[in-house]
Amino acid sequence: MARPLLGAPLTVGPRTMPNRIMHLAVNTGFAVEHQVGDVLFTHWRRLARGGVGALVTGLAPVHPSSVYKSSVLRCAGAEDRPAMERLAAAVAGTPTLAVVQLVHNGAQMAGLPTTGEVLSPSGIPVPGLSLGGRPLTKAEIRELVTAFGDAAERCLEAGLDGVEVHGAHGFLLHQFLSPLTNRRTDEYGGTPERRRRFALEVLEEVRARVGDRIVVGYRTVIDEYTDGGIVPEEGLATAGALASAGLVDYLSVSGGNYGTLERAISPFKVAPGSLVPSAARVREAVGVPVVAANQIVTPDQAEAVLAAGAADIVGLGRGLLADPDWPRRALAGEDLEIRPCIGCNDCFAGGGVTTDEGIGCAVNPDLGRLDVATGESGTRERVLVVGSGVSGLSFALEASAMGHHVTIRDRAWTVGGLVAEYSDELTRGRFGAYVDHAVHVLTTRGVNIELGVSVEAGSLVGGPAAKEFGIVAIATGAPPRRLGIDLPGVPVRSGLDFLGVPPGSSVLLLSDDDGPEPLAVADWLAERDVRLTIAMVHTGLASSAETLVRRVAVAALSQHGVAVHAGVTLLRLRDGDIELGGLEGEVRIPRPDAVVELGGRAARHDSLAALAEQQPGRVVLVGECAGTIGIGDSVRHARRSARAVLVGDRS
Numbered sequence: 001m002a003r004p005l006l007g008a009p010l011t012v013g014p015r016t017m018p019n020r021i022m023h024l025a026v027n028t029g030f031a032v033e034h035q036v037g038d039v040l041f042t043h044w045r046r047l048a049r050g051g052v053g054a055l056v057t058g059l060a061p062v063h064p065s066s067v068y069k070s071s072v073l074r075c076a077g078a079e080d081r082p083a084m085e086r087l088a089a090a091v092a093g094t095p096t097l098a099v100v101q102l103v104h105n106g107a108q109m110a111g112l113p114t115t116g117e118v119l120s121p122s123g124i125p126v127p128g129l130s131l132g133g134r135p136l137t138k139a140e141i142r143e144l145v146t147a148f149g150d151a152a153e154r155c156l157e158a159g160l161d162g163v164e165v166h167g168a169h170g171f172l173l174h175q176f177l178s179p180l181t182n183r184r185t186d187e188y189g190g191t192p193e194r195r196r197r198f199a200l201e202v203l204e205e206v207r208a209r210v211g212d213r214i215v216v217g218y219r220t221v222i223d224e225y226t227d228g229g230i231v232p233e234e235g236l237a238t239a240g241a242l243a244s245a246g247l248v249d250y251l252s253v254s255g256g257n258y259g260t261l262e263r264a265i266s267p268f269k270v271a272p273g274s275l276v277p278s279a280a281r282v283r284e285a286v287g288v289p290v291v292a293a294n295q296i297v298t299p300d301q302a303e304a305v306l307a308a309g310a311a312d313i314v315g316l317g318r319g320l321l322a323d324p325d326w327p328r329r330a331l332a333g334e335d336l337e338i339r340p341c342i343g344c345n346d347c348f349a350g351g352g353v354t355t356d357e358g359i360g361c362a363v364n365p366d367l368g369r370l371d372v373a374t375g376e377s378g379t380r381e382r383v384l385v386v387g388s389g390v391s392g393l394s395f396a397l398e399a400s401a402m403g404h405h406v407t408i409r410d411r412a413w414t415v416g417g418l419v420a421e422y423s424d425e426l427t428r429g430r431f432g433a434y435v436d437h438a439v440h441v442l443t444t445r446g447v448n449i450e451l452g453v454s455v456e457a458g459s460l461v462g463g464p465a466a467k468e469f470g471i472v473a474i475a476t477g478a479p480p481r482r483l484g485i486d487l488p489g490v491p492v493r494s495g496l497d498f499l500g501v502p503p504g505s506s507v508l509l510l511s512d513d514d515g516p517e518p519l520a521v522a523d524w525l526a527e528r529d530v531r532l533t534i535a536m537v538h539t540g541l542a543s544s545a546e547t548l549v550r551r552v553a554v555a556a557l558s559q560h561g562v563a564v565h566a567g568v569t570l571l572r573l574r575d576g577d578i579e580l581g582g583l584e585g586e587v588r589i590p591r592p593d594a595v596v597e598l599g600g601r602a603a604r605h606d607s608l609a610a611l612a613e614q615q616p617g618r619v620v621l622v623g624e625c626a627g628t629i630g631i632g633d634s635v636r637h638a639r640r641s642a643r644a645v646l647v648g649d650r651s
Contacts, residue, residue: 002333003299010053010313012289013215013249015161017053017313018095019305021327024252024293024317025101025164025219026347027072027356029059030368034067034074036086039339039358039368044090044098047320051327053313054097056164056217056252057087061107062151063144065115066104066172071358075100077497084158089194095162099215102151102206104144106172107133107181108258117219119172121198122183126170127226127259140537141188141198144172155214162215162249164599170258174221177238178257180229192234192235196241203247205438218242219252222278232278236285243286252291252315253279262548264294265317268343268430269523269552272297273305280310297341297430299330321347321361336440338432339363346632349546362632363434365394365639367422380404381646384469386608389417390431390631391623392475393438394638399471400445402646407469411454415439417477421496431631457607460619471618471645474608475638478624481599483512491594498596503528508578508589511598512537515629516545518598519553525596526560531651533589535568535580563589603627605639620645 010017029554030040047055060075061067069075070113072079073187084100091098104115107120109131113422119140125132136144140430152163167173175181176198182189188197198538199218206216220242222235235255242248256263266274272295278294292311293348296302319326323339358368369449385392388410400406414420416435442449460472480495493501498521501507507530511518518534519542525532533542534557541564542550557564570581573591603609604625612619620643623634 003303003331006299006303006314007331008287012054012097013162014212015097015215017097019051019053019327019331020313021051021053021293021302022252022313022315023047023052023055023320025056025058025166026317026321026359028368029069029071031071031073033070034072034080034083036073036083036090038370038624039521040073041086041090042370043368044087046324047213048091048094048096050320050324051331052096052316052320052324053327054099054161055091056099056101058101059103059166060100060151061104061219062102063104063147065113065117065119066106068105068109068111068113073100074617075102075154076147078154081154081158084160088159099162099164100155101164101166101219102148103166104147104172106175107131107176108170108172108283116379121172121181121189124181124183126175127179127257128230128261129258135184138186138353145198145201145205146318148202148616149209152206152216153209156210158213161194162217162361163206163210164217164252165199165206165221166219167199168221168254169256169261169264173202174257177221178224178230180226180257182223192237196238199238199242200247201243203242203245207247215249216247217250217252218248219254220282221254221256222282223255224257225255226257229257232281233245239282240285243504244321248288250289250291250313251282251286252293253282253311254293262552265345265348265548266295266343267546267549267552268347269549269556270295274303276305276310279386280308283309283311289313293317295343297343299335299338302330318343318347318361321359321367326521336437338437340430340437342430342434342631344631345546345548346630348548353390360629360632360636362635365636381470382468383407383471383473383646384409384455384460384465385473385475386410387417387475387477388412388415388449388451389477389623390419390434391625391628391634391638392417392473393435394635395473395475395622395642396442396447397438398639398642399473399646400442400447402642404471404646406442406445406447408442408449409453409455413452414516415449415451421499448630455608457611460611467520468514471620472611473620473622473641473645474612474625474627475622476608478601478604478627480597481512481602483510483597483599484485484596485510485571485595487571487595488593490573497524501525501528501530501594501596503530503591506531506590507533507594507596508592509534509598510568511535513598513600514538514540514542514544515600516542516549517600518542519545519550521596521598522557522562523553524564525556532560532562533592534562534564535571536564536566537568539567539583541566601627601629617645
């Protein structure tokens with residue numbers, strides 16, 4: 001076995017995990033009217049067959065006052081038992097443990113529950129949200145305690161291996177534990193001991209109902225990273241109290257609340273394993289298995305966490321969305337076969353978390369799909385992919401998986417497109433890992449990757465390539481859209497020209513792009529000690545970027561002292577300075593050494609794009625050439641394009 005610690009069995013309460021890898025609870029949005037449809041069943045079965053040791057569901061509310069999204073699983077009544085039974089069936093025949101995460105949202109709701117009333121400890125909104133609801137009465141608290149017990153018993157009767165009570169991430173148990181949201185003056189509030197009473201009563205009820213017949217786990221928060229919130233000493237005391245009372249078989253360690261969720265679901269700009277030290281402190285203080293989580297990305301990193309004694313189990317969430325075969329491949333030492341999570345948080349940008357749409361993954365376009373077959377046909381085409389960026393690589397992966405003969409040509413001397421051009425160390429490590437994976441897989445499939453080779457439209461019409469290749473995918477990106485800036489004497493840089501900005505110089509970044517690219521460019525410049533000012537045409541910086549990605553990036557820019565001016569409608573030279581006008585009125589900044597303009601991408605109007613219009617059945621534009629924005633859109637478009645042109649599937 002390639003990694004003996006990661007692959008070692010572990011006894012957890014009355015069950016044994018076949019290895020030390022746990023699928024963390026991820027709210028996929030795959031439920032149908034709160035039940036287990038074919039997509040959720042298939043998703044679970046796929047994960048179990050990928051070799052994960054234990055599989056924890058996404059949220060399963062235990063009471064009608066916590067139910068408000070039809071795409072969320074539910075364990076709130078007898079009518080939900082068939083859903084629990086189907087989840088058990090999904091892992092049948094595998095050694096994977098099936099565990100349901102039981103939760104009550106409390107005030108952490110994006111809308112009203114089916115009961116029409118939000119309930120919380122003290123009627124106070126959680127950080128980052130606005131609904132406070134009304135304080136729970138003691139009778140209602142007792143009703144909810146009973147509901148958790150009912151749900152646990154329902155899971156036991158359905159044949160599941162365990163339950164995990166959610167006491168973190170801002171949900172109701174967390175709200176009771178936190179001094180930010182618990183201002184009660186009765187036995188459920190005031191001191192840390194009284195604030196944890198609700199959690200203790202819930203776990204006592206759960207344990208009384210299921211005994212030692214199934215696993216009882218608990219997701220715990222150690223630090224809220226918020227002034228006035230839970231601090232590590234209190235979080236550790238809570239973990240110790242739950243464990244010493246014999247109420248839990250494992251503790252899954254997390255941190256943050258809804259307002260600091262980037263601590264628990266950290267994007268790529270946060271160093272991997274940021275919560276491992278918290279898990280290590282918990283493990284020192286308790287006598288039950290401990291789960292470490294958050295951006296444990298590679299198998300080597302996972303093995304190192306176990307070797308250091310920081311945890312007994314490693315938890316993966318987004319990594320298993322990217323590749324459900326991560327456990328099997330990690331234990332076999334097939335690291336480059338693993339499709340890596342790049343930490344872009346595309347999965348949390350909407351589906352499954354904030355809407356009723358199913359979750360997606362930037363690098364795994366098959367997530368949530370039932371039709372994951374390759375769609376092989378009898379005809380084997382010779383396919384030319386022009387461009388070796390993410391879009392081109394993704395098209396080549398799809399085409400080669402169908403059995404077609406694929407060649408990639410790129411005029412650049414390195415593979416990866418923009419990823420290879422300006423990624424910093426952290427970004428290159430995550431996004432570059434996807435490029436390395438793709439190149440490895442393509443090479444093993446016999447795909448030819450020819451670098452330093454230009455492809456002209458003429459060669460695809462009357463030249464040798466016209467006869468050699470039946471299908472051509474153009475994946476050469478899109479040119480930058482110019483903003484028409486005219487500032488005499490001030491050089492203006494567009495596209496990748498910003499890479500030539502000398503360290504220590506002063507730059508005005510003017511952007512009409514509300515996506516993530518301004519964040520990436522600004523971060524690249526700021527880390528090279530460029531004195532940077534940002535002027536946004538839009539009313540917010542990167543307002544369409546994923547929330548946690550934006551939050552982390554904006555905080556980093558603030559630490560670099562970067563000034564941001566939003567809603568800018570006027571840009572001109574005045575008395576040697578630059579005058580900005582907009583929502584903030586008139587703002588004057590010293591004349592910079594250069595202006596970097598970001599206007600998004602323009603449509604392609606070159607001969608290659610024209611060829612796609614002339615030969616639509618043979619030549620296809622892929623990724624940014626076709627107007628996609630971001631890696632996730634580009635990968636999904638590459639999949640759709642390959643299937644459309646090669647097998648006629650336009651889904």
